[in-house]
Amino acid sequence: MAEYKLTTPLSDEDIIKLKAGDKVLLSGVVYTARDAAHMRMVESLKKGEELPFDPKGQVIYYVGPSPARPGKPIGSAGPTTSYRMNPFAPILIEKGQKGMIGKGKMSDEVKEACVKYKACYFASIGGAAAVVGKAVKKAEVIAYPELGPEAVRRLEVEDMPLFVCYDAHGNDLYEIAKKEWANKL
Amino acid sequence: MSEVRNVSVKDVEEAIYKLALDAAYHIPEDVLEAEKKAYEKEKSETAKKVLETIFENIKVSSEEEFPLCQDTGLGIIFLEVGQDVHFTDGYIVDAINKGVERAYKDGYLRKSSCHPLTRANYGNNLPAIIHTFVVPGNKVKIIFDAKGGGSESMSKVQMLKPADGRDGIIQTVVDWMIQAGPNPCPPTIVGVGIGGDFERAAVMAKHATLRKVGQPSDDPVLAEMEQEILTKINNSGIGPAGLGGLTTALAVHIEMEPCHIATLPLAINTACHVNRHKEIEL
Numbered sequence: 001m002a003e004y005k006l007t008t009p010l011s012d013e014d015i016i017k018l019k020a021g022d023k024v025l026l027s028g029v030v031y032t033a034r035d036a037a038h039m040r041m042v043e044s045l046k047k048g049e050e051l052p053f054d055p056k057g058q059v060i061y062y063v064g065p066s067p068a069r070p071g072k073p074i075g076s077a078g079p080t081t082s083y084r085m086n087p088f089a090p091i092l093i094e095k096g097q098k099g100m101i102g103k104g105k106m107s108d109e110v111k112e113a114c115v116k117y118k119a120c121y122f123a124s125i126g127g128a129a130a131v132v133g134k135a136v137k138k139a140e141v142i143a144y145p146e147l148g149p150e151a152v153r154r155l156e157v158e159d160m161p162l163f164v165c166y167d168a169h170g171n172d173l174y175e176i177a178k179k180e181w182a183n184k185l
Numbered sequence: 186m187s188e189v190r191n192v193s194v195k196d197v198e199e200a201i202y203k204l205a206l207d208a209a210y211h212i213p214e215d216v217l218e219a220e221k222k223a224y225e226k227e228k229s230e231t232a233k234k235v236l237e238t239i240f241e242n243i244k245v246s247s248e249e250e251f252p253l254c255q256d257t258g259l260g261i262i263f264l265e266v267g268q269d270v271h272f273t274d275g276y277i278v279d280a281i282n283k284g285v286e287r288a289y290k291d292g293y294l295r296k297s298s299c300h301p302l303t304r305a306n307y308g309n310n311l312p313a314i315i316h317t318f319v320v321p322g323n324k325v326k327i328i329f330d331a332k333g334g335g336s337e338s339m340s341k342v343q344m345l346k347p348a349d350g351r352d353g354i355i356q357t358v359v360d361w362m363i364q365a366g367p368n369p370c371p372p373t374i375v376g377v378g379i380g381g382d383f384e385r386a387a388v389m390a391k392h393a394t395l396r397k398v399g400q401p402s403d404d405p406v407l408a409e410m411e412q413e414i415l416t417k418i419n420n421s422g423i424g425p426a427g428l429g430g431l432t433t434a435l436a437v438h439i440e441m442e443p444c445h446i447a448t449l450p451l452a453i454n455t456a457c458h459v460n461r462h463k464e465i466e467l
Contacts, residue, residue, distance in 0.1 A: 177424060
C-alpha cells in the first residue's frame with residue numbers, strides 16, 4: 001500500500017494511481033456539504049441554476065463541524081456517515097467531482113460512478129474529530145448559512161490523513177479489510 | 186419511606202450544564218480503559234494505528250479546545266427521581282432544557298436538533314430527550330448521554346417471534362451489527378434490550394450502552410449471550426473505523442424485562458467509540 005501527498009483540485013491522473021488501502025495526505029481546498037446542502041445543490045442542478053462552487057476536480061467533505069472557538073478557523077470536524085449522500089454523489093461525480101471524504105459504506109451506484117468518471121471515495125476516521133479539526137487552516141461559509149453546521153464551507157486543509165476506500169478500479173477497502181480479518185479470534 | 190426533600194431545579198440546570206460540557210470533552214474512563222485493553226490484543230497494524238489516532242483525539246479534546254466529536258449529539262437524559270423529592274423554583278423539564286442550551290452555546294458544541302421535515306436547524310440543540318423513572322428515596326440521579334446521529338442511526342427495534350428465542354436474538358444482533366459495518370464508528374458498545382414492549386425494549390437498549398464497559402450482566406444467561414454476541418461481532422473482521430481488525434465492538438450489554446406471551450421485542454442501540462455519558466446524584 002502506497003502513501004501519497006495530493007493537492008486539490010485533483011486530476012484523472014491523480015485518481016487513477018490510487019488503490020484502495022493507500023494512504024493520502026490531502027492539502028488544498030475542500031468543500032463541506034452534508035444532507036441538507038446536497039438536497040439543495042441537486043435541486044439547483046434540476047432547475048438549471050449554478051452551484052455554490054464548480055465541482056470539477058473538487059473534493060467534498062461530508063462534515064458538519066462544531067463551532068469555532070475565538071481565534072480558531074473551525075471546531076471539531078470529523079466525517080459524518082456517507083451513505084446518506086448516496087443519492088447525490090453520482091450526480092456530482094458526473095459533473096466532475098473527483099473525491100468524497102466521509103466514513104462508512106456507500107452504494108454500488110457510487111462505486112460505479114467512481115469507476116466510470118474516475119473519482120475516489122476517501123475514508124476518514126469517524127470520531128477522530130479533534131485531530132481532523134487541527135488539519136483545517138482556514139474555513140469560510142460560502143453558501144446556505146441558515147443551515148448552520150450544514151452550510152457549505154470552503155476549507156483549506158493541510159496534510160489531512162485519509163485512506164483510499166473506493167478507488168477508480170472498483171476496489172472497496174472495507175470489503176478487503178473485512179475479509180482479511182474475519183474469523184481471526 | 187424517606188423524608189420529603191426539596192430539590193431546586195436551578196441545581197438540576199447547573200448539573201446538566203456541567204455534565205454536558207464534561208461529556209463533550211472528556212471520555213469516560215471505563216471506555217478509554219476498554220480501548221487500551223483492545224489495543225494490547227489487536228493484531229492488525231492498521232487497527233492499532235486507528236486506535237492510536239483515537240487516543241490522540243482523546244488527548245487533544247481533553248485540553249478543551251475541540252470536542253471529542255463534531256457531532257456533540259442530542260442531550261439524552263435518564264432522570265431517576267426519588268418519590269420523596271419535591272422540585273422547587275420552576276419546572277424540571279424547562280430547567281433541563283436550559284442547562285442543555287447553555288452548555289451547547291458556552292461550550293462551542295454543535296447544535297444538531299432540526300425540524301424532521303424541513304430540516305431547519307433550531308440552533309439551540311433543544312429539546313433534550315428525557316426518560317424519567319420514579320424510584321424509592323429522596324435523591325435525584327441524572328445520567329447525561331450525548332448521543333450522536335451516526336451511531337443512533339444504526340439502531341433498530343424488531344418484534345421477533347417467541348419461537349426465535351435465544352439463538353434468534355443472537356443472530357439478529359450479530360447480522361445487524363455486521364451490516365452496520367463501519368457506519369456507527371467502531372469499536373462500538375452494543376446495547377440490547379430484550380422483552381418489555383416495543384418502546385421499553387428501545388429504552389433498555391440505550392440504557393444498556395451506559396453500563397460500565399465490559400461489566401457482564403448480573404444474569405448468567407444474559408452474560409453468556411453477551412460474550413457469544415461479542416465474539417461473533419469481533420470475528421466479522423470489520424475492525425476499528427471499519428478498516429479491518431479484531432476490535433469491532435468493545436462490549437455487548439443486554440438488559441431484559443418480562444414481555445407478553447405473544448411477543449419477543451428486541452432492540453439494538455449502538456454507542457460509538459467515544460460513548461459520551463456522565464452522571465451525578467443530587
